[in-house]
Amino acid sequence: MHLFRNIVFIAALVGLGAGLVLTVLQHFGTQPLIVQAEVFEQANAAKAEAAPHEHPAGAAEHHHDEAAWEPADGAERFGWTLVANIVAGVGFALLLVAASELKGGLTSWREGLLWGLAGFLVFTLAPSVGLPPEAPGVEGAPLMDRQIWWVATAIATAAGLALIVYGRSPLTAVAAVALIAAPHVIGAPQPSEPPAIPHALEHGFVVAVIVTGFLFWATLGTLAGALRNRFVEA
Amino acid sequence: MRTASSITRPVALTSAHALPILFAALLGVVLIAGAGFASTPALHNAAHDQRHSIGFPCH
Numbered sequence: 001m002h003l004f005r006n007i008v009f010i011a012a013l014v015g016l017g018a019g020l021v022l023t024v025l026q027h028f029g030t031q032p033l034i035v036q037a038e039v040f041e042q043a044n045a046a047k048a049e050a051a052p053h054e055h056p057a058g059a060a061e062h063h064h065d066e067a068a069w070e071p072a073d074g075a076e077r078f079g080w081t082l083v084a085n086i087v088a089g090v091g092f093a094l095l096l097v098a099a100s101e102l103k104g105g106l107t108s109w110r111e112g113l114l115w116g117l118a119g120f121l122v123f124t125l126a127p128s129v130g131l132p133p134e135a136p137g138v139e140g141a142p143l144m145d146r147q148i149w150w151v152a153t154a155i156a157t158a159a160g161l162a163l164i165v166y167g168r169s170p171l172t173a174v175a176a177v178a179l180i181a182a183p184h185v186i187g188a189p190q191p192s193e194p195p196a197i198p199h200a201l202e203h204g205f206v207v208a209v210i211v212t213g214f215l216f217w218a219t220l221g222t223l224a225g226a227l228r229n230r231f232v233e234a
Numbered sequence: 235m236r237t238a239s240s241i242t243r244p245v246a247l248t249s250a251h252a253l254p255i256l257f258a259a260l261l262g263v264v265l266i267a268g269a270g271f272a273s274t275p276a277l278h279n280a281a282h283d284q285r286h287s288i289g290f291p292c293h
Contacts, residue, residue, distance in 0.1 A: 004254035008261065022288075030287040068275035070282070077283065084284035088269040094262025098255045124289060133289035146291035147271055209289045216288075 003101070010227050011097045015090025018220035022085045025212040027078075033135055033205045040197040041137035089220065092119060097224055103166075109226040116221015118161055124213035126157040126180070130188030133209035137197040141189035153183040 071077040096119055097106075106112045127150045131140070140146055156179045163176035195202050269281050270290040278285075278292075285292040 003251060004258055007255065007258040011258070011262070026283070026287045031283065034283055034286055068279060070279035080280040081283045081287075084269045084281035085288075087265050088284065088288060091262045091265030091269065094258050094265065098259040098262065101251070101255050101258075128289055131289075131291060134286065134292065136286060136293070140291065140293065143273070143291055143293065150291050151271075205286075209287060212287065213289060 006231065007094065007097050007101060010224065010231060011093035012090055013227055014093040014097070014220055014223045015088075016086055017089075017223050018093065018216055019082070019086030019089030021219045022089060022212065022216040023078075023082045025215055026081070026085070029208040029212045030205065031081075033201060033208055037135035037137045037197050037201055037205065040201075044137065044196045089216075092123065092217075093220055093224060095119075096221065097228065100224070100228075105232065106225040106228040108229055109222045112221040112223070112225015112228070113218060114221070115224065116217045116219070118158075119221060120214050120217035121161065122154050122158045124210060124217065126183070127153050128206070128210055130184055132206045134195075135197060135202060135205040138191075138195040138202060139193050140191045145189035149183065149188045153188075156180065156183050 071080045096115055100106045100112075100115055106115065130153065131146055131150060134140055160176040160178075160180035163172045163179065167173055167176060268277065270285055270288065272278070282292065
């Protein structure tokens with residue numbers, strides 16, 4: 001039970017720190033773009049709402065998104081983003097620390113940074129190749145299809161990287177390259193409509209998400225390596 | 235932890251280590267699923283900006 005407790009304790013601290021850093025980065029990087037994109041999104045939604053649309057018979061439970069609770073703009077919205085960032089940060093930290101414990105645990109901040117870069121490749125870069133991060137107003141393919149592709153791509157990339165680093169034969173290296181390429185050869189589910197926001201905004205958002213993701217993962221890995229090291233010495 | 239590892243045999247160590255590591259990873263998956271993938275409207279709206287900003291599929 002000690003090992004479980006130690007992993008959770010380290011991951012909680014790391015996730016808290018990385019989540020805070022991520023929130024600051026987003027506040028200046030992605031958040032202004034989300035607000036800009038929402039202006040277009042709402043204008044388009046209002047246009048669609050004004051156009052006559054029929055609800056099919058038996059669709060009594062049909063409801064529009066506006067009916068659901070959402071945080072008020074300002075402190076409440078920022079607060080929930082902070083909470084969500086920390087929860088996701090702790091989740092990612094648990095995966096990183098647990099995976100590195102399988103290989104005997106992180107021994108330095110530098111080793112942690114390398115694991116963090118692997119996390120960036122697995123959870124930010126690889127999924128973004130097929131599913132570029134979407135600002136509000138960019139309509140994608142059906143959500144479930146995209147979520148499945150996203151998760152499958154992360155798993156395949158993680159397995160591929162592990163085979164490259166820890167595999168012993170050229171054959172495992174070939175399998176690794178095939179695993180990493182497979183999701184992109186199969187292809188991500190694509191949207192049927194072009195984005196409803198300006199191209200420059202759409203592109204700027206993709207860059208902002210990938211850069212903040214890189215810094216988030218670098219922070220997460222470095223913190224995990226430094227803390228794990230301190231923990232063992234103590 | 236130190237004393238335990240010096241007493242336990244290496245073979246027993248791996249199996250004793252695998253389970254807590256697996257559970258820690260599962261806990262991580264649950265947290266990521268809640269923050270990034272759950273479709274409950276309230277959860278989605280609370281985490282909305284974070285989902286877009288991390289690059290999780292959203293909407």
